[in-house]
Amino acid sequence: MKPIVSIAMATFNGARYLQAQLESFSTQTLLPDELVVCDDCSSDATVEIVERFKLASPFEVIIHRNEANLGYIQNFAKALSLCRGDVVFLSDQDDVWYDQKIERVLAAFQSDPDAMVVLNDQLIVDAELNSSGVTKVANMKRLGIPQKDFVTGCCSAHRRDWQSIVLPIPDGAVTHDAWINGIAQRLAAAILLPDVLQLYRRHGANASDNLISSGKPGSPLRRFRRYHPYGLKEKLEHLIVHKAAIVKRLGEARLDLERMGFALAADDARARLSRYLWLQRFILRMLSGVSRITRLSI
Incomplete structure (x- = not known):
């Protein structure tokens, strides 16, 4: 049907x-x-x-x-x-x-x-x-x-x-x-x-x-020129907020995801995203001019 x-x-x-x-x-x-x-x-x-x-x-x-x-x-x-x-x-x-x-x-x-x-x-x-x-x-x-x-x-x-x-x-x-x-x-x-x-x-x-x-046909060089270095900090800030929201939603929706058969995939995605978030927040603090001593204390 x-x-x-x-x-x-x-x-x-x-x-x-x-x-x-x-x-x-x-x-x-x-x-x-x-x-x-x-x-x-x-x-x-x-x-x-x-x-x-x-x-x-x-x-x-x-x-x-x-x-x-x-x-x-x-x-x-x-x-x-x-x-x-x-x-x-x-x-x-x-x-x-x-x-x-x-x-x-x-x-x-x-x-x-x-x-x-x-x-x-x-x-x-x-x-x-x-x-x-x-x-x-x-x-x-x-x-x-x-x-x-x-x-x-x-x-x-x-x-x-x-x-x-x-x-x-x-x-x-x-x-x-x-x-x-x-x-x-x-x-x-x-x-x-x-x-x-x-x-x-x-x-x-x-x-x-x-x-x-x-x-226009794309190339890695055009990609580099478009995104680096201008706007990198702002782009990273947006990605961190976005990924943190995904981690939160995957946790909130776990019962529905389990019903659909995606519970294990969701758990794995949350773990990987959490690791990425730690790294991206570290990079963001570097881009924001945080001192080396402060960075090491994260």
């Missing part, structure tokens, strides 16, 4: 490219059962475009308008909380899905009952959907980033049961996808399909701006 499928879309002033993404939902070989759009106080025609789409949509469309701006992380969390599907797809407002995306992802879930998250590759295109010839996974390979670090939210779907682990998303999370999909990767509860199942539009105003999302 086909599971109930939800699409959770977070929108904010996305009128320029939104229509193409909505239309790609309607041409899926397996249609979703519902689209939940959570709008974060847009001042353009975003909501009006979704409302017009709703009138002719072959599936249910639910529109929620936030009373105050939540920011994209908590806006996605709100959208997820409103979904009723057995499988929930995350969607940005400016991409385009291939027609087979839902069908192929559902097949992956069916073939691997232990998978909580399924991710797919995407082709990076410009604002007019002209291909860069580069996919996100290819960029990661060129940059020397392991595929286990692929956590891109707009390329992911998860079982509803996974939301009992990852919701609510804490304020310390670096991003919603690094939280939702990153935890699954750490527990070997996620699989990455080799399939390119969508276009990833780069238009200069994307919420994500990093090298693996760039239309």
Whole structure:
């Protein structure tokens, strides 16, 4: 029996490219059962475009308008909380899905009952959907980033049961996808399909701006120039808060993780993260100019 499928879309002033993404939902070989759009106080025609789409949509469309701006992380969390599907797809407002995306992802879930998250590759295109010839996974390979670090939210779907682990998303999370999909990767509860199942539009105003999302081929040298040394201390601070929140959540959710069969993996992840946190806090104190004597007393 086909599971109930939800699409959770977070929108904010996305009128320029939104229509193409909505239309790609309607041409899926397996249609979703519902689209939940959570709008974060847009001042353009975003909501009006979704409302017009709703009138002719072959599936249910639910529109929620936030009373105050939540920011994209908590806006996605709100959208997820409103979904009723057995499988929930995350969607940005400016991409385009291939027609087979839902069908192929559902097949992956069916073939691997232990998978909580399924991710797919995407082709990076410009604002007019002209291909860069580069996919996100290819960029990661060129940059020397392991595929286990692929956590891109707009390329992911998860079982509803996974939301009992990852919701609510804490304020310390670096991003919603690094939280939702990153935890699954750490527990070997996620699989990455080799399939390119969508276009990833780069238009200069994307919420994500990093090298693996760039239309220009990546390289370790470009990665070094981008991240070192500027902003290293701030990046490390954010990572420490994020990882500490994961350690806390894995402890709080242990009974649910045990029910899902991930208790041992969670215990191992907590131990490894705790070791990383000790080292990263040590490095942070060095970067903050703490004296050698003080460092040795940690």
